[in-house]
Amino acid sequence: MSAATASRPVITAWSAVSPYGIGAQALTEGLRAGRATSAPVDTERWGVPEGDAHLVPGFEVREVLGKKGTRSMDRVTGLAVTTVGALLEQPQADRDRETGDRAALVLGTTTGSVASMMDFTRSSLVGARPFDVDPAQMPNAVMNCAAGQCAIWYGMRGPNTTLAGGRTASLSAVNYATRLLSSGRAESVLCGAAEEFSSARYWLERHSRESGGEDPALGEGCAMLLIQPADACSPERPALAEILAVESRVAFGDDLRATLEACVRSALVASGGSAEEVWAAGHSEAPGAAGVVEREVLASVVGDRALERVPGVGTLGDVSAASGAFQIAMLLATADGDAEAAGRLAVATSVDRDGSLSCAVLRLAAS
Template sequence: MNKIAITGLGIVTPSGIDKRKFWANIKAGRSAVEKITRFDAEKYDSHIAGHVHELDAYSNVSSRLLKKIDVFSHMGLVAAEMAIEDAGLDLSQENLHRAGIFAGNAIGGWLYGETELRDLYMEGREGVSPFMASAWFPAAPQGQISIKYGIKGYSKTVVADRASSLMAIAYAARTLNRGKNDFILAGGMEAPVTPYALLCCNTSGVLTKNNTNPETAYRPFDKNRDGLAIAEGAGIVTLETPERVAKRNAHVYANIIGFGTTTDGVDRIEPAADGKELAKSIQIALDNAGLAPEDIDYICADGVGTQIGDLSETRAIKQVFNSHAPKIPVSAPKSIFGNMLGACGSVDVAITVLAMENNIVPPTINYTTPDPECDLDYCPNKAQEKEINNALIINRGRGGINCALVLQKN
């Protein structure tokens, strides 16, 4: 893959919306997972989550539009605006027929959807908003960002469970490599903290049930892990070719240089226990980047927090990196704010480029009891100083979707 530059970041998370506040909370490992209080969730097996606070304080979305869209589109719009501003783009000077939007999510806009379905049963079809059709479906954020900025180039929405946004970013980079667009806004958004979406997540069997201790419940790679805590949020990055970057004299956070994806094909929920197909996707990404395993300085892990998920991820890393595996810090910073499902990859990318820029490996929090079978350096509970020139990001989705992306410091 020819390298593609990341020139702008837009972050909307439970750990903060402002980039500086977000990074400070990640570096310090301050948990943002808490009990769900927006609705009565006590009867759910898992009723904790990472919530986005102060969204309205950062939003320029009109009250009129807010009545027509779901919160996942709202977060996507806020993140997109931040990514454009951070990249220093003047859209009035751009050919917007050669600008694109690549978005990923797993659930769609269920707060809007379930509210209107309730009205359907209580009031009949006359009680359903005419905007229902355009508010809930997974491609809605792509459409709303396109409308707001007049972006008309080649675009795509990816739905691949927790791998959605990392795939969207990778496919955006490939699209720029092929010369279809001049720049692309890529990332993901997810809003699963709603009654029906939470029910769907609970039935998947991958959520933690440690509701009495929400701050410490999500514990990837710990022996006593029992699943993830969900979170809402969005992440958008601005992607450009090196030629455009040089012409604009733009700041570059990092470059995307490799991507690989495979599927396990063994179960509708769980990954393959042997990690072989995940290992293959990592190797494809490294080959695509032209790097050897020993060139990787940091791995941002999927860290789903289930017994089989973390074990199979550890096995995959060992298969690819062999004797070098124990020397590479591997962390799951999403343990701090929760797992954003389809949006987690975009925030993993943002965290990783900030880690590279600051030469700090973010921690995996809540790691207290080592698992003899998960025996890598998971950067437990405290950030580590380390120069990071090349980094690997791993995301996985239910049904055995494997995705690996390689970043390189500019």
């Protein structure tokens, strides 16, 4: 890495809990095998109509994390804690650097656990008295519960941040992580996003999406990236990709196409690269017309071939806030061992229905 880029942040590790299973290897193997992840949902358990969903197979919080400290832990917190643990327990992990006072955590979300919020509110409304609620459930109803629990479980005492940004939350978290490093607030940042499947989320999505379109099956999971300064790389934790730029915009009315194209081109300019250098690109596969525009814009800027090199994040279902983190994880998993990808650019975009847009540009490791 040149002296000019030595100060840029890099991704040195990643992990995930996905519909393919727990850990980076499960996601990588599932993608390479092209396995489908959807399955008929248990309507009795989840309280939803018949249909498919992309759930983490066999994921039960107390079975995965044990009984200690998990009695009242909700699903999205369990997914986040499990993913952070999978990353920190990798054989090449440096626990002294990746935990402690200088280790930060940034977690993207839509609203936290919708199920916990609704359950807690419901108990106040249906109980004999408004305060007849389970106090152990109260922390789950707070948006930053999952991030806080990750820090407590693994001793991460640096900045702890939750960003509620819908589908753009993951890339916003990446941008926030780079700012923590550049300002000297942290020496390493675990950054990602989590989304759970629940009856509450199902019904909210069903009633809030645009009519007339086909609703994609919901997915769930969490993906986490370890972001560090380039000079912190080691033979055990080499740089997998350099974060060159993260740009964001807000589209109003019918300006989505023009605004997104401006966002992507601006990110490429900020990265110092060009569209011709892009090896692969991933988009968030937003539901409805926004997703169609997102793909068309990316194809017009970097070409269809770049979009075909990596499986779409829709393979995991609609993972909403976690889509950006999974897009980057899937880019890294696919690029690993591919000589054609070495040193090339990778692009990830996210589009939310409220008009917020994001684009990240990475330079994949040279070897």
